[in-house]
Amino acid sequence: MSRTLHRALQCGRACRTRKHLHHSNVNLNGYRYASTAANDSKPPEHIAVLGGGISGLTAAFHLGRRFPDTRITLLEAGSRQGGWIQTDTVDLGPQYGKVVLEAGPRTLRPVSKPLLELVNLLGLQDELVLTSKTAPAAKNRYICLSKPDGDGLKVLPSSPLNLFVSPFFFTLLSSILVERYWPANRPQPIQVPEEERAAKALQMKVYDDESVDSFLTRRFGAKAARLFGSSLVHGVYAGDSRLLSVRSSFPSLWEAEDRGKGSVITGIVRSRKDGSSKVEEVYDMGDVTQTMKDVSVFSFKDGIAALPMALSKRLDTMPSVQSRLSSGVASLEPQEEGVKIHLLDGNTVSASHVVSALPLPKLDSLLQQNPLPHLKYNPSTTVTVVNLVFPCAPSDLHPAGFGYLVPRPADGYESATGLGILGTVFDSCALSAQDRAGSQPITKLTVMCGGPYHASSFSVEALVDELFRHLRRPKITPIHVGVHKQVDCIPLPLVGHLDRMSEVQRILAERPWNGRLSVIGAGVSGAGISDCVKAAREAALGFTS
Numbered sequence: 001m002s003r004t005l006h007r008a009l010q011c012g013r014a015c016r017t018r019k020h021l022h023h024s025n026v027n028l029n030g031y032r033y034a035s036t037a038a039n040d041s042k043p044p045e046h047i048a049v050l051g052g053g054i055s056g057l058t059a060a061f062h063l064g065r066r067f068p069d070t071r072i073t074l075l076e077a078g079s080r081q082g083g084w085i086q087t088d089t090v091d092l093g094p095q096y097g098k099v100v101l102e103a104g105p106r107t108l109r110p111v112s113k114p115l116l117e118l119v120n121l122l123g124l125q126d127e128l129v130l131t132s133k134t135a136p137a138a139k140n141r142y143i144c145l146s147k148p149d150g151d152g153l154k155v156l157p158s159s160p161l162n163l164f165v166s167p168f169f170f171t172l173l174s175s176i177l178v179e180r181y182w183p184a185n186r187p188q189p190i191q192v193p194e195e196e197r198a199a200k201a202l203q204m205k206v207y208d209d210e211s212v213d214s215f216l217t218r219r220f221g222a223k224a225a226r227l228f229g230s231s232l233v234h235g236v237y238a239g240d241s242r243l244l245s246v247r248s249s250f251p252s253l254w255e256a257e258d259r260g261k262g263s264v265i266t267g268i269v270r271s272r273k274d275g276s277s278k279v280e281e282v283y284d285m286g287d288v289t290q291t292m293k294d295v296s297v298f299s300f301k302d303g304i305a306a307l308p309m310a311l312s313k314r315l316d317t318m319p320s321v322q323s324r325l326s327s328g329v330a331s332l333e334p335q336e337e338g339v340k341i342h343l344l345d346g347n348t349v350s351a352s353h354v355v356s357a358l359p360l361p362k363l364d365s366l367l368q369q370n371p372l373p374h375l376k377y378n379p380s381t382t383v384t385v386v387n388l389v390f391p392c393a394p395s396d397l398h399p400a401g402f403g404y405l406v407p408r409p410a411d412g413y414e415s416a417t418g419l420g421i422l423g424t425v426f427d428s429c430a431l432s433a434q435d436r437a438g439s440q441p442i443t444k445l446t447v448m449c450g451g452p453y454h455a456s457s458f459s460v461e462a463l464v465d466e467l468f469r470h471l472r473r474p475k476i477t478p479i480h481v482g483v484h485k486q487v488d489c490i491p492l493p494l495v496g497h498l499d500r501m502s503e504v505q506r507i508l509a510e511r512p513w514n515g516r517l518s519v520i521g522a523g524v525s526g527a528g529i530s531d532c533v534k535a536a537r538e539a540a541l542g543f544t545s
Contacts, residue, residue: 043067044543048341048351050329052076053083055521055532056357057311058118062540063355064318072321073349075341077328081312084489085529087303090480092389097438100303101387102446103484105529106425107131107299110292112530113283114537120286122310127300128291129433137430138296140401143231144421144470146409152472153404175220176265184262185218209495212249213242219257219264230408234422237527238381238451239492241408248493248526297402299431304529329358332366334512353516355539360491360523370512374500378523380488383422386447386463387482393441394428398471402430403445406470413452418466420453442479450485458483491523501525515544 044067049060052074060074086103110116119125131137142153157172187210212233216225225241233241237249247254253264260267292298300306315321328344332354341349356363364375390397403425409415427444428435435444447467449455460481468475501524509515518539525535 043070045352046071046073046338046350047353047355047543048072048339048349049074049355049357050341050363051083051357051521052078052081052308052312052323052325053357053521053532054085054308054311054529055083055536056355057081057308057315058533058536059355059357059520059539060315060321060323061118061121061311062537063543064315064321066540066543068318068320070320072318073351074315074321074323075327075329075343075349076323076325077344079325081323081325082305082308084486085304085308086484087305088387088482089302090389090482092438092442092480095438095440096389096391096442096479098436099389099442099444099480100301100431100434101389101444101482102303102427103385103387103482104486104489105304106427106446107297107430108304108529109297110295112534113281113285114534115530116285116288116292117283117537118307118311118533120284120288122307122314124300124306124310125286125288125291127302127306129299129301129431130291130295131297131430133294133296135296135430136400137402137426140399142399142401142404143227144404144406145227148410149227149407153399153470155399155401172224175224179219180263180265182219182263184257186257186262209245209247209498211242211495212244212246215246215253215257216241226410227407231405231423234407234448234451235405237490237492238383238422238448239490240413240452243492243494245493245495245497248497297430299434301434303434307529329366331368332370332517334370334514334516339513339516353518353543355518355520357521357536359488359521360519363519372504372507372519374504377500378494378497379492380523381451381490381492382485382487383448383489384450384458385484385486386449386460387480387484388445388447388464388467388478389480390443390445390476391440391479392443392476394426394432394443397443397473397476398426398429398445400429401426404470408452413454416453416455419455419458419463420449420451421463421466421470422448422451422453424448424467424470490527493523518543 047063047067047070049056049063049072056074056076060072063070063072084104088101088103089098090101091098108115119128133139141156143156144153145151212229213225216229230241233239233244233249237244256264256267258267259270302309312323315323330342330344333340333342335350338350338352339354341351341354343349358366359380360375360378361380364371367375394400403423405423406421413420425446425448427446428442435442445467447463449458449463460483464475464478504519507513508517508519520532520535520539522532525531
């Protein structure tokens with residue numbers, strides 16, 4: 001699609017909407033920013049952080065920096081930290097060398113200041129693997145079409161000039177150029193009494209939100225919404241664009257429509273004019289911003305796992321921080337001066353405050369005596385991630401580029417006959433610097449399948465056959481296959497998510513919790529690593545005793 005719309009879709013998750021907040025000193029998760037000087041006179045006595053994924057690790061790190069004399073306990077139920085971030089280094093011998101393979105997230109975008117700050121504070125500059133904006137992996141992204149939409153891989157236009165030679169010319173021309181002159185057509189919010197809002201939201205009768213598919217269909221037409229919107233949602237959330245909240249998953253689109261007085265394109269090209277007072281954020285990014293100046297995506301020499309590993313090592317050097325593995329929580333009990341944490345092994349931990357970075361359904365199971373609403377409302381998607389290594393040069397296997405996404409079938413997911421491939425990443429094109437070469441060339445790919453598809457069985461052979469039908473290349477047998485079924489790995493924010501989370505935050509500020517339980521994580525404010533790092537940092541900065 002055109003660079004303007006494509007940039008908006010890609011960056012949408014980074015701009016959490018502020019429209020529903022009424023005070024400039026309230027952050028996006030409901031916490032009030034507070035200066036360190038104002039609150040450090042009486043720091044919290046003991047903060048327990050639940051969950052050792054990227055959210056929990058980042059929260060513990062920033063809390064430890066802000067409150068060096070406060071006891072901080074990080075409780076992780078498993079035997080390792082890092083959550084869904086999982087990097088494997090596979091030795092294929094002297095002939096093919098060593099390859100770095102990701103079973104979870106694989107690249108990061110340098111648009112998040114909290115993330116770049118974390119890279120700087122952890123001293124990871126020398127470990128960076130960078131993909132330039134001029135590299136084929138940055139410029140070439142594909143969609144895989146099947147009849148009646150087309151046949152095979154089609155490159156998305158990366159500039160307005162490319163649009164004229166694009167196979168999507170007519171679809172994009174009518175969708176984008178005409179959109180600026182299409183009348184505003186957002187449905188008016190339904191007037192609902194305040195006391196009925198929670199019940200209406202539970203019934204999906206929301207009044208200030210809509211699905212990604214509905215939004216894009218209104219402004220760009222049904223075909224563009226299905227081809228491009230569903231593909232993007234497959235790549236980011238592995239979900240159904242007809243269900244996801246546009247305000248939660250791609251809030252910049254919603255904001256652009258407001259800014260453009262009904263036109264998304266006008267809102268994107270128009271400079272942001274926000275006269276509201278905002279708290280000035282200061283980030284310690286060092287020279288990382290200069291390093292990332294012309295970078296499209298980045299990772300680390302040892303993969304994304306370098307980030308949680310560096311966090312874990314840094315926590316070990318903080319005298320007031322204790323990390324405990326294999327320490328699952330059975331229940332949380334609010335008390336007058338804190339929270340009692342009952343562990344699965346029968347022991348208890350008493351804390352003045354708790355930060356939960358657990359999946360929301362898991363947190364719900366810990367609050368049977370004092371439940372919170374909506375924690376089990378959103379579903380999570382299950383993705384099968386397949387790492388494939390082939391004994392050939394990348395040019396023998398796929399076109400130069402980052403990879404491709406597959407849109408929702410014209411007849412719906414039920415009509416799909418394959419394994420439900422959502423997309424494929426050409427890892428050797430974007431991240432070849434991670435690998436140690438052998439005497440023969442290799443190509444590594446990662447295929448994601450599942451999500452909204454309902455394949456009854458899985459076969460590596462069938463997956464490879466389907467992959468090569470997409471690539472239109474002669475089949476090559478892989479020399480390494482890694483299959484990872486990631487069950488319930490990505491929370492899907494359904495329509496009305498922001499209002500439901502606002503209600504949760506309001507209840508947490510009241511009795512019996514009295515602000516002593518904070519809830520962060522992928523299920524609250526965004527599933528991406530950047531979203532999790534940002535929310536964890538804000539939770540630490542917003543802490544009051």
